[in-house]
Amino acid sequence: MEPKPFAPIAERLIAWQKQHGRHDLPWQNTTDPYAIWVSEIMLQQTQVAAVITYYLKFMQRFPDIASLASASQEDVLQYWSGLGYYSRARNLHKAAQIIMQQHGGNFPQDFEAIQALPGIGRSTAAAISSFAFGLSQPILDGNVKRVFARYFLIEDWPGLPRVEKTLWQLAEAMQPESEMGVYAQGLMDMGATLCTRTRPRCDICPLQEDCGAWAANRVKELPASKPRKAVPERTVQMLVLCHADKVLLEKRPESGIWGGLWSLPELGLEQDGAAWAMQALSMPSSGAEPLVQLTHVFTHFRLHISAQRLTVPVLPLQAQEPRWQWMSLDEAIHAALPVPVRKILQVLAKQHHVVSNAHQGQLALI
DNA sequence: AATACGGGGTT
DNA sequence: AACCCAGTATT
Numbered sequence: 001m002e003p004k005p006f007a008p009i010a011e012r013l014i015a016w017q018k019q020h021g022r023h024d025l026p027w028q029n030t031t032d033p034y035a036i037w038v039s040e041i042m043l044q045q046t047q048v049a050a051v052i053t054y055y056l057k058f059m060q061r062f063p064d065i066a067s068l069a070s071a072s073q074e075d076v077l078q079y080w081s082g083l084g085y086y087s088r089a090r091n092l093h094k095a096a097q098i099i100m101q102q103h104g105g106n107f108p109q110d111f112e113a114i115q116a117l118p119g120i121g122r123s124t125a126a127a128i129s130s131f132a133f134g135l136s137q138p139i140l141d142g143n144v145k146r147v148f149a150r151y152f153l154i155e156d157w158p159g160l161p162r163v164e165k166t167l168w169q170l171a172e173a174m175q176p177e178s179e180m181g182v183y184a185q186g187l188m189d190m191g192a193t194l195c196t197r198t199r200p201r202c203d204i205c206p207l208q209e210d211c212g213a214w215a216a217n218r219v220k221e222l223p224a225s226k227p228r229k230a231v232p233e234r235t236v237q238m239l240v241l242c243h244a245d246k247v248l249l250e251k252r253p254e255s256g257i258w259g260g261l262w263s264l265p266e267l268g269l270e271q272d273g274a275a276w277a278m279q280a281l282s283m284p285s286s287g288a289e290p291l292v293q294l295t296h297v298f299t300h301f302r303l304h305i306s307a308q309r310l311t312v313p314v315l316p317l318q319a320q321e322p323r324w325q326w327m328s329l330d331e332a333i334h335a336a337l338p339v340p341v342r343k344i345l346q347v348l349a350k351q352h353h354v355v356s357n358a359h360q361g362q363l364a365l366i
Numbered sequence: 367a368a369t370a371c372g373g374g375g376t377t
Numbered sequence: 378a379a380c381c382c383a384g385t386a387t388t
Binding site: 040041044046048050088119120121122139140144188197226228255 | 381383
Binding site for chain 2: 045046047049050082083084085086087088161197198199256257258259296297298299300338339
Protein backbone atom coordinates (compact mmCIF):
# COMPACT_ATOMS: atom_id res chain seq x y z
CA MET A 1 0.00 0.00 0.00
CA GLU A 2 1.48 3.28 -1.14
CA PRO A 3 1.21 6.04 1.43
CA LYS A 4 -0.42 9.21 0.12
CA PRO A 5 2.55 11.54 -0.23
CA PHE A 6 0.64 14.81 -0.35
CA ALA A 7 -2.54 16.29 1.02
CA PRO A 8 -5.51 16.25 -1.38
CA ILE A 9 -5.49 19.23 -3.67
CA ALA A 10 -8.76 20.50 -2.20
CA GLU A 11 -7.17 20.67 1.23
CA ARG A 12 -4.20 22.60 -0.09
CA LEU A 13 -6.35 24.95 -2.15
CA ILE A 14 -8.67 25.70 0.74
CA ALA A 15 -5.72 26.58 2.95
CA TRP A 16 -4.18 28.66 0.17
CA GLN A 17 -7.44 30.47 -0.50
CA LYS A 18 -7.87 31.46 3.13
CA GLN A 19 -4.39 32.95 3.25
CA HIS A 20 -3.74 34.24 -0.26
CA GLY A 21 -7.01 34.32 -2.21
CA ARG A 22 -8.97 37.42 -3.14
CA HIS A 23 -11.53 38.39 -0.54
CA ASP A 24 -12.74 41.87 -1.39
CA LEU A 25 -14.20 41.78 -4.88
CA PRO A 26 -17.60 43.51 -4.97
CA TRP A 27 -19.51 40.22 -5.25
CA GLN A 28 -17.67 38.47 -2.43
CA ASN A 29 -18.53 38.46 1.26
CA THR A 30 -22.16 37.82 0.48
CA THR A 31 -24.37 34.79 0.22
CA ASP A 32 -27.08 36.68 -1.66
CA PRO A 33 -27.69 34.35 -4.60
CA TYR A 34 -28.81 37.27 -6.78
CA ALA A 35 -25.60 39.23 -6.25
CA ILE A 36 -23.55 36.09 -6.88
CA TRP A 37 -25.61 35.16 -9.93
CA VAL A 38 -25.16 38.57 -11.60
CA SER A 39 -21.42 38.42 -11.00
CA GLU A 40 -21.10 34.90 -12.40
CA ILE A 41 -22.96 35.85 -15.58
CA MET A 42 -20.84 38.96 -16.10
CA LEU A 43 -17.70 36.93 -15.48
CA GLN A 44 -18.50 34.45 -18.24
CA GLN A 45 -15.69 34.89 -20.76
CA THR A 46 -14.97 38.28 -19.25
CA GLN A 47 -12.14 39.20 -16.93
CA VAL A 48 -12.55 40.52 -13.42
CA ALA A 49 -11.10 43.95 -14.17
CA ALA A 50 -13.56 44.54 -17.01
CA VAL A 51 -16.53 43.46 -14.91
CA ILE A 52 -16.15 45.50 -11.73
CA THR A 53 -17.54 48.88 -12.88
CA TYR A 54 -20.36 47.24 -14.85
CA TYR A 55 -21.25 45.14 -11.83
CA LEU A 56 -21.42 48.08 -9.42
CA LYS A 57 -23.62 50.15 -11.73
CA PHE A 58 -25.84 47.19 -12.56
CA MET A 59 -26.41 46.30 -8.90
CA GLN A 60 -27.16 49.90 -8.05
CA ARG A 61 -29.79 50.08 -10.78
CA PHE A 62 -31.15 46.52 -10.34
CA PRO A 63 -30.52 45.70 -6.66
CA ASP A 64 -32.71 42.59 -6.54
CA ILE A 65 -34.54 40.02 -8.64
CA ALA A 66 -37.82 41.94 -8.57
CA SER A 67 -36.29 45.18 -9.85
CA LEU A 68 -34.54 43.33 -12.66
CA ALA A 69 -37.64 41.37 -13.61
CA SER A 70 -39.81 44.47 -13.81
CA ALA A 71 -37.32 46.51 -15.85
CA SER A 72 -37.57 46.79 -19.62
CA GLN A 73 -35.15 44.77 -21.72
CA GLU A 74 -34.05 48.09 -23.18
CA ASP A 75 -32.99 49.31 -19.76
CA VAL A 76 -31.16 46.08 -18.94
CA LEU A 77 -29.27 46.09 -22.25
CA GLN A 78 -28.25 49.68 -21.69
CA TYR A 79 -26.45 48.65 -18.51
CA TRP A 80 -24.78 45.82 -20.44
CA SER A 81 -23.79 47.94 -23.43
CA GLY A 82 -20.06 47.49 -23.99
CA LEU A 83 -19.70 44.23 -22.06
CA GLY A 84 -20.44 41.98 -25.03
CA TYR A 85 -22.22 38.62 -25.32
CA TYR A 86 -25.58 40.37 -25.04
CA SER A 87 -27.53 37.14 -24.82
CA ARG A 88 -26.19 37.03 -21.26
CA ALA A 89 -28.18 40.16 -20.43
CA ARG A 90 -31.31 38.97 -22.21
CA ASN A 91 -31.13 35.60 -20.46
CA LEU A 92 -30.47 37.23 -17.08
CA HIS A 93 -33.55 39.39 -17.56
CA LYS A 94 -35.65 36.46 -18.74
CA ALA A 95 -34.47 34.29 -15.85
CA ALA A 96 -35.39 37.01 -13.32
CA GLN A 97 -38.93 36.95 -14.69
CA ILE A 98 -39.02 33.15 -14.50
CA ILE A 99 -37.90 33.30 -10.86
CA MET A 100 -40.69 35.78 -10.09
CA GLN A 101 -43.31 33.62 -11.80
CA GLN A 102 -42.18 30.09 -11.04
CA HIS A 103 -40.21 30.40 -7.79
CA GLY A 104 -42.21 33.06 -5.98
CA GLY A 105 -39.42 35.60 -6.38
CA ASN A 106 -36.89 33.46 -4.48
CA PHE A 107 -33.74 32.23 -6.20
CA PRO A 108 -34.04 28.41 -6.48
CA GLN A 109 -31.76 26.41 -4.20
CA ASP A 110 -31.89 23.17 -6.16
CA PHE A 111 -28.98 22.55 -8.52
CA GLU A 112 -31.11 21.25 -11.38
CA ALA A 113 -33.54 24.14 -11.02
CA ILE A 114 -30.67 26.63 -11.08
CA GLN A 115 -29.16 25.08 -14.19
CA ALA A 116 -32.55 25.11 -15.88
CA LEU A 117 -32.57 28.94 -15.86
CA PRO A 118 -31.59 30.51 -19.17
CA GLY A 119 -27.95 31.54 -19.35
CA ILE A 120 -26.88 29.24 -16.52
CA GLY A 121 -24.96 26.15 -17.56
CA ARG A 122 -23.35 23.50 -15.44
CA SER A 123 -20.32 25.49 -14.32
CA THR A 124 -22.20 28.68 -13.49
CA ALA A 125 -24.89 26.69 -11.66
CA ALA A 126 -22.14 25.00 -9.65
CA ALA A 127 -20.45 28.31 -8.79
CA ILE A 128 -23.71 29.88 -7.60
CA SER A 129 -24.63 26.68 -5.74
CA SER A 130 -21.40 26.53 -3.81
CA PHE A 131 -21.03 30.24 -3.06
CA ALA A 132 -24.64 30.88 -2.08
CA PHE A 133 -25.79 27.52 -0.72
CA GLY A 134 -22.68 25.42 -0.05
CA LEU A 135 -23.79 22.69 -2.45
CA SER A 136 -21.13 20.27 -3.68
CA GLN A 137 -21.03 20.63 -7.45
CA PRO A 138 -17.82 20.91 -9.48
CA ILE A 139 -16.99 24.01 -11.49
CA LEU A 140 -15.08 23.87 -14.76
CA ASP A 141 -14.15 27.24 -16.18
CA GLY A 142 -11.07 28.47 -18.00
CA ASN A 143 -9.07 28.70 -14.79
CA VAL A 144 -9.92 25.19 -13.66
CA LYS A 145 -9.14 23.78 -17.10
CA ARG A 146 -5.74 25.42 -17.06
CA VAL A 147 -4.89 24.29 -13.52
CA PHE A 148 -6.01 20.73 -14.21
CA ALA A 149 -4.38 20.54 -17.65
CA ARG A 150 -1.09 21.36 -15.96
CA TYR A 151 -1.50 19.46 -12.72
CA PHE A 152 -2.66 16.28 -14.50
CA LEU A 153 -0.37 16.84 -17.51
CA ILE A 154 -3.17 16.80 -20.07
CA GLU A 155 -1.60 17.22 -23.48
CA ASP A 156 -4.62 17.78 -25.73
CA TRP A 157 -6.60 20.95 -26.09
CA PRO A 158 -9.05 21.12 -23.12
CA GLY A 159 -11.88 22.18 -25.42
CA LEU A 160 -11.98 18.78 -27.13
CA PRO A 161 -15.19 17.01 -26.05
CA ARG A 162 -13.26 13.91 -25.01
CA VAL A 163 -10.84 15.96 -22.89
CA GLU A 164 -13.65 18.06 -21.49
CA LYS A 165 -15.40 14.92 -20.30
CA THR A 166 -12.26 13.80 -18.50
CA LEU A 167 -11.87 17.25 -16.94
CA TRP A 168 -15.42 17.15 -15.55
CA GLN A 169 -14.71 13.72 -14.06
CA LEU A 170 -11.53 15.02 -12.46
CA ALA A 171 -13.36 18.10 -11.20
CA GLU A 172 -15.94 15.85 -9.55
CA ALA A 173 -13.29 13.60 -8.04
CA MET A 174 -11.39 16.55 -6.53
CA GLN A 175 -14.41 17.97 -4.68
CA PRO A 176 -13.90 18.36 -0.92
CA GLU A 177 -16.32 17.15 1.74
CA SER A 178 -16.96 20.65 3.04
CA GLU A 179 -16.11 24.31 2.44
CA MET A 180 -17.33 24.10 -1.15
CA GLY A 181 -17.36 27.85 -1.64
CA VAL A 182 -13.84 28.36 -0.36
CA TYR A 183 -12.58 25.51 -2.53
CA ALA A 184 -14.30 26.79 -5.68
CA GLN A 185 -13.03 30.30 -5.06
CA GLY A 186 -9.54 28.97 -4.31
CA LEU A 187 -9.43 26.97 -7.52
CA MET A 188 -10.43 30.00 -9.58
CA ASP A 189 -8.26 32.48 -7.67
CA MET A 190 -5.23 30.22 -7.89
CA GLY A 191 -5.82 29.88 -11.62
CA ALA A 192 -6.34 33.61 -12.05
CA THR A 193 -3.41 34.82 -9.94
CA LEU A 194 -0.76 32.03 -9.86
CA CYS A 195 -1.47 29.45 -12.53
CA THR A 196 -1.76 32.13 -15.19
CA ARG A 197 -1.39 31.43 -18.88
CA THR A 198 1.87 33.28 -19.14
CA ARG A 199 4.46 33.65 -16.41
CA PRO A 200 2.80 31.40 -13.86
CA ARG A 201 4.06 31.64 -10.29
CA CYS A 202 5.02 27.99 -9.84
CA ASP A 203 7.54 29.11 -7.21
CA ILE A 204 4.76 29.87 -4.74
CA CYS A 205 2.10 27.40 -5.97
CA PRO A 206 0.51 25.11 -3.39
CA LEU A 207 0.25 22.35 -6.01
CA GLN A 208 3.80 22.53 -7.32
CA GLU A 209 5.12 19.55 -5.35
CA ASP A 210 3.06 17.06 -7.35
CA CYS A 211 2.16 19.06 -10.47
CA GLY A 212 2.59 16.94 -13.60
CA ALA A 213 3.52 19.82 -15.89
CA TRP A 214 6.04 21.15 -13.38
CA ALA A 215 7.69 17.74 -13.04
CA ALA A 216 7.84 17.35 -16.84
CA ASN A 217 8.98 20.95 -17.36
CA ARG A 218 5.97 21.48 -19.62
CA VAL A 219 4.21 24.30 -17.74
CA LYS A 220 4.87 26.84 -20.46
CA GLU A 221 3.31 24.64 -23.17
CA LEU A 222 0.15 23.72 -21.31
CA PRO A 223 -2.73 23.93 -21.71
CA ALA A 224 -2.51 23.27 -25.45
CA SER A 225 -4.02 26.11 -27.47
CA LYS A 226 -7.12 25.85 -29.55
CA PRO A 227 -6.53 24.89 -33.19
CA ARG A 228 -7.27 28.07 -35.12
CA LYS A 229 -8.80 28.63 -38.51
CA ALA A 230 -8.32 31.81 -40.52
CA VAL A 231 -10.94 34.36 -39.45
CA PRO A 232 -13.21 35.54 -42.26
CA GLU A 233 -13.53 39.25 -43.04
CA ARG A 234 -16.67 41.18 -43.92
CA THR A 235 -17.12 44.72 -45.11
CA VAL A 236 -20.33 46.68 -44.60
CA GLN A 237 -21.56 50.20 -45.07
CA MET A 238 -23.44 51.83 -42.19
CA LEU A 239 -25.77 54.73 -42.82
CA VAL A 240 -26.08 57.67 -40.47
CA LEU A 241 -29.31 59.30 -41.58
CA CYS A 242 -29.56 62.78 -40.05
CA HIS A 243 -32.63 64.95 -39.72
CA ALA A 244 -31.97 68.19 -37.84
CA ASP A 245 -30.17 67.01 -34.68
CA LYS A 246 -31.61 63.51 -34.85
CA VAL A 247 -30.23 60.23 -36.21
CA LEU A 248 -32.12 57.14 -37.31
CA LEU A 249 -31.43 53.94 -35.35
CA GLU A 250 -32.63 50.41 -36.00
CA LYS A 251 -33.29 47.87 -33.27
CA ARG A 252 -31.60 44.62 -34.14
CA PRO A 253 -33.42 41.29 -33.97
CA GLU A 254 -33.27 39.33 -30.71
CA SER A 255 -31.05 36.60 -32.05
CA GLY A 256 -27.80 36.99 -33.86
CA ILE A 257 -25.02 39.47 -33.45
CA TRP A 258 -25.70 42.51 -31.23
CA GLY A 259 -29.17 41.07 -30.54
CA GLY A 260 -31.65 43.62 -29.17
CA LEU A 261 -29.23 46.53 -29.44
CA TRP A 262 -29.77 49.75 -31.35
CA SER A 263 -27.64 49.96 -34.46
CA LEU A 264 -27.34 51.78 -37.77
CA PRO A 265 -28.80 50.57 -41.08
CA GLU A 266 -26.34 48.12 -42.69
CA LEU A 267 -25.80 47.88 -46.43
CA GLY A 268 -23.51 46.01 -48.73
CA LEU A 269 -20.54 48.02 -49.90
CA GLU A 270 -21.84 48.18 -53.47
CA GLN A 271 -25.24 49.61 -52.57
CA ASP A 272 -26.06 53.30 -52.82
CA GLY A 273 -27.13 54.78 -49.50
CA ALA A 274 -29.61 57.34 -50.83
CA ALA A 275 -31.24 54.81 -53.13
CA TRP A 276 -31.57 52.35 -50.26
CA ALA A 277 -33.12 54.98 -47.94
CA MET A 278 -35.65 55.86 -50.63
CA GLN A 279 -36.53 52.29 -51.44
CA ALA A 280 -36.56 50.74 -47.95
CA LEU A 281 -37.77 53.74 -45.93
CA SER A 282 -39.37 56.05 -48.52
CA MET A 283 -36.95 58.61 -47.24
CA PRO A 284 -35.40 61.15 -49.59
CA SER A 285 -31.87 62.11 -48.62
CA SER A 286 -28.96 64.13 -49.92
CA GLY A 287 -25.47 65.27 -49.14
CA ALA A 288 -23.84 61.87 -48.76
CA GLU A 289 -20.41 62.14 -47.23
CA PRO A 290 -18.05 59.56 -45.80
CA LEU A 291 -17.97 59.92 -42.03
CA VAL A 292 -15.46 57.39 -40.71
CA GLN A 293 -14.02 53.97 -41.44
CA LEU A 294 -13.20 51.49 -38.74
CA THR A 295 -12.54 47.81 -38.19
CA HIS A 296 -14.21 45.84 -35.44
CA VAL A 297 -12.72 42.50 -34.44
CA PHE A 298 -14.89 39.64 -33.19
CA THR A 299 -13.80 36.22 -32.07
CA HIS A 300 -15.01 34.63 -35.27
CA PHE A 301 -14.67 37.36 -37.90
CA ARG A 302 -13.39 40.83 -38.65
CA LEU A 303 -15.84 43.53 -39.66
CA HIS A 304 -14.78 46.54 -41.69
CA ILE A 305 -17.30 49.35 -41.37
CA SER A 306 -17.53 52.32 -43.66
CA ALA A 307 -19.92 54.88 -42.17
CA GLN A 308 -21.71 57.33 -44.49
CA ARG A 309 -23.60 60.39 -43.43
CA LEU A 310 -26.78 61.39 -45.26
CA THR A 311 -29.08 64.34 -44.64
CA VAL A 312 -32.83 63.72 -44.63
CA PRO A 313 -34.53 67.09 -45.24
CA VAL A 314 -38.13 65.90 -45.00
CA LEU A 315 -39.54 63.02 -42.97
CA PRO A 316 -41.97 60.69 -44.74
CA LEU A 317 -45.59 61.00 -43.66
CA GLN A 318 -46.12 57.33 -42.93
CA ALA A 319 -45.08 56.19 -39.48
CA GLN A 320 -42.10 53.86 -39.52
CA GLU A 321 -42.09 50.47 -37.89
CA PRO A 322 -41.21 50.61 -34.18
CA ARG A 323 -37.83 49.06 -34.86
CA TRP A 324 -36.87 52.35 -36.49
CA GLN A 325 -36.44 55.29 -34.21
CA TRP A 326 -35.22 58.86 -34.55
CA MET A 327 -33.12 59.81 -31.55
CA SER A 328 -31.27 62.97 -30.72
CA LEU A 329 -27.54 62.42 -30.93
CA ASP A 330 -27.21 62.71 -27.19
CA GLU A 331 -30.01 60.24 -26.59
CA ALA A 332 -28.57 57.83 -29.16
CA ILE A 333 -25.10 57.81 -27.66
CA HIS A 334 -26.56 56.82 -24.30
CA ALA A 335 -28.74 54.05 -25.73
CA ALA A 336 -27.84 50.36 -25.77
CA LEU A 337 -25.36 50.34 -28.65
CA PRO A 338 -22.61 48.04 -29.85
CA VAL A 339 -19.17 49.54 -29.44
CA PRO A 340 -18.44 50.41 -33.10
CA VAL A 341 -21.83 52.15 -33.51
CA ARG A 342 -21.10 54.24 -30.44
CA LYS A 343 -17.74 55.17 -31.95
CA ILE A 344 -19.37 56.28 -35.20
CA LEU A 345 -21.89 58.44 -33.37
CA GLN A 346 -19.12 59.96 -31.28
CA VAL A 347 -17.36 61.03 -34.48
CA LEU A 348 -20.61 62.64 -35.59
CA ALA A 349 -21.05 64.34 -32.22
CA LYS A 350 -17.57 65.78 -32.46
CA GLN A 351 -18.34 67.24 -35.90
CA HIS A 352 -21.64 68.54 -34.61
CA HIS A 353 -19.82 70.20 -31.75
CA VAL A 354 -17.36 71.88 -34.13
CA VAL A 355 -20.22 73.08 -36.34
CA SER A 356 -22.24 74.48 -33.47
CA ASN A 357 -19.15 76.24 -32.11
CA ALA A 358 -18.51 77.78 -35.51
CA HIS A 359 -22.15 78.77 -35.61
CA GLN A 360 -21.88 80.43 -32.22
CA GLY A 361 -18.76 82.21 -33.39
CA GLN A 362 -20.64 83.58 -36.37
CA LEU A 363 -23.45 84.77 -34.16
CA ALA A 364 -20.94 86.49 -31.94
CA LEU A 365 -19.43 88.25 -34.94
CA ILE A 366 -22.82 89.44 -36.10
C1' DA B 367 -19.49 17.93 -32.76
C1' DA B 368 -19.15 22.44 -34.44
C1' DT B 369 -20.43 27.11 -34.42
C1' DA B 370 -22.27 31.65 -32.78
C1' DC B 371 -21.78 35.01 -29.65
C1' DG B 372 -18.22 40.74 -27.91
C1' DG B 373 -15.16 43.19 -26.06
C1' DG B 374 -11.01 43.91 -23.66
C1' DG B 375 -6.49 42.56 -22.04
C1' DT B 376 -1.76 40.53 -22.61
C1' DT B 377 2.29 39.46 -24.86
C1' DA C 378 -1.50 39.96 -34.57
C1' DA C 379 -2.39 35.96 -32.01
C1' DC C 380 -4.31 34.31 -28.14
C1' DC C 381 -7.08 34.12 -24.06
C1' DC C 382 -10.81 35.09 -20.61
C1' DA C 383 -15.35 32.98 -13.86
C1' DG C 384 -19.32 29.60 -20.84
C1' DT C 385 -23.92 28.84 -22.81
C1' DA C 386 -27.17 27.97 -26.41
C1' DT C 387 -28.08 26.55 -30.87
C1' DT C 388 -27.55 23.88 -34.92
